[in-house]
Structures are given as C-alpha cells and as structure tokens.
Amino acid sequence: MDEKPFLEFDLLDIDDHVVPELQKLTKSAFDVDSIISAAGELKYVGQIKRVLAAQFQQPDDDFVRFFASRVYEGTITQKVRDQFTQLTRKATVQFLSDQINERLKSAITGNTQPVIVSQAPAEAPESHGSVPDQPEDKDLVVTTAEEIEGYNIVKAIVRSEVDVKRIAARDTQSYFGVLLDDNNRKPVARLHFNRPQKYLGTFDIDKVETRHPINSLDDIFAHAETLKETARAYSGT
Numbered sequence: 001m002d003e004k005p006f007l008e009f010d011l012l013d014i015d016d017h018v019v020p021e022l023q024k025l026t027k028s029a030f031d032v033d034s035i036i037s038a039a040g041e042l043k044y045v046g047q048i049k050r051v052l053a054a055q056f057q058q059p060d061d062d063f064v065r066f067f068a069s070r071v072y073e074g075t076i077t078q079k080v081r082d083q084f085t086q087l088t089r090k091a092t093v094q095f096l097s098d099q100i101n102e103r104l105k106s107a108i109t110g111n112t113q114p115v116i117v118s119q120a121p122a123e124a125p126e127s128h129g130s131v132p133d134q135p136e137d138k139d140l141v142v143t144t145a146e147e148i149e150g151y152n153i154v155k156a157i158v159r160s161e162v163d164v165k166r167i168a169a170r171d172t173q174s175y176f177g178v179l180l181d182d183n184n185r186k187p188v189a190r191l192h193f194n195r196p197q198k199y200l201g202t203f204d205i206d207k208v209e210t211r212h213p214i215n216s217l218d219d220i221f222a223h224a225e226t227l228k229e230t231a232r233a234y235s236g237t
Helices: 019-023 032-057 061-071 078-108 145-158 217-234
Strands: 116-118 167-171 176-180 187-192 198-203 209-214
Touching: 032 078, 032 145, 061 078, 145 167, 145 176, 145 187, 145 217, 187 209, 187 217, 198 217, 209 217
Parallel strands: 116 167
Antiparallel strands: 167 176, 176 187, 187 198, 198 209
C-alpha cells in the first residue's frame, strides 16, 4: 500500500479530470490492468498539481530563480530575487486569469464546461427591469484561488436545489458573483474577498443583499439555508 493515495475525490469540489478515472472503478468497467496503469500516473500528476498550487501561492527560491534566469540577463542578487518573487507571484495569478478568460471564449463557441466570466459590477439588484453590463478593464480583474474555492462551496450547497449546470460565476473588480443561469437578475451570492475583512453577500426574496463578515471559507456553510432558499426561489424561473 502506498502512503499517498493515487486518487482523491472531493464531493464538495468535484474535479472533472478525476471523474473518468473514478468510472474505471465501477463494477461494469472494472479492469485491474487499466487501474494499475493509471494509478502511477494519477499519483504523480496529483502531487505535481499540489506543488504547482503551493508555488503559485508562495514561490520558493528555486521556482523564482527558474523564471528569473530566463528573463533577467544580469546577476541574480538577493535584491533581484526579492523583486522576482513578487513578479513571479503576480505573473502566475495573471496567467491563471488569462486561462480562465480563454475558457470563456471556448464556452462562447460551444464549450459547456463551467467558466469564470470577467465582467463589470452590476448595479444593485431590482425586482424588475434590467441592468446593462458596464465596461471594465479586464486586466484589473483577478480571480483568486480563494474566490474559486468559495464559489465551489456555494455551488456544493445549492446544487441540492437546482441543476448544478445552472450555477455560474462572474468575477468583477468589486466582488465575485454567483448567479443562476448566468443572469445578473438571479444573484445567489457575492464573495467580497478583495479586502482584509471578507464578506459573504446573500440575497432575500426582494434581491436585497446582506453582507455577512466571515473569517474563513468554512463560515459560508453557516449561511447554507439562506443560499438554498435563494436558489430555490429562482429554480422555477
């Protein structure tokens, strides 16, 4: 038995890449040779992904030096290393944001996988009429790993009330929004994570937002019933 599992499946954060591998373990598709062959690959791919996630959050000296040596022609002193630590972190965040935007373009051409959409902050929700989207500098919209994790938590909570395919996300400079049917008239929640004190925004039947201070992502679960009620109110529309 390996000390580290070759496959991890989180029901609160389903990884689309893992589902096909999980299907191989079902009775109808069980194949020992296929499972053994995939186990080694899954084990190391998972470990590499975790290393990359850690480096994106807090790049170490080797990671910083790897990139600095390829773009900086001078001697990599401690001052240069400190500078490139910040630049590397910024570049990785922007790279992830660019990848998300590319997925948006794919979705527009017919890809139905969930995407994170960058758009301007919507006006306060009203009970009638429509609110046009406002232009926004997409370069200023940065989707963080924490926002995506918060989105997945909200999605896991409300999926018992609505089809998970109807749950969408839009990131703006002001907040990260969770919507039903990608419709800004159906706000489920807003994640106000762009400040020291983080807030979860929930909505009542009149679509009036209430902001709840949270200290950790787990605090979102304390508002599960409100989130479900909101999603349920939109479910038939």
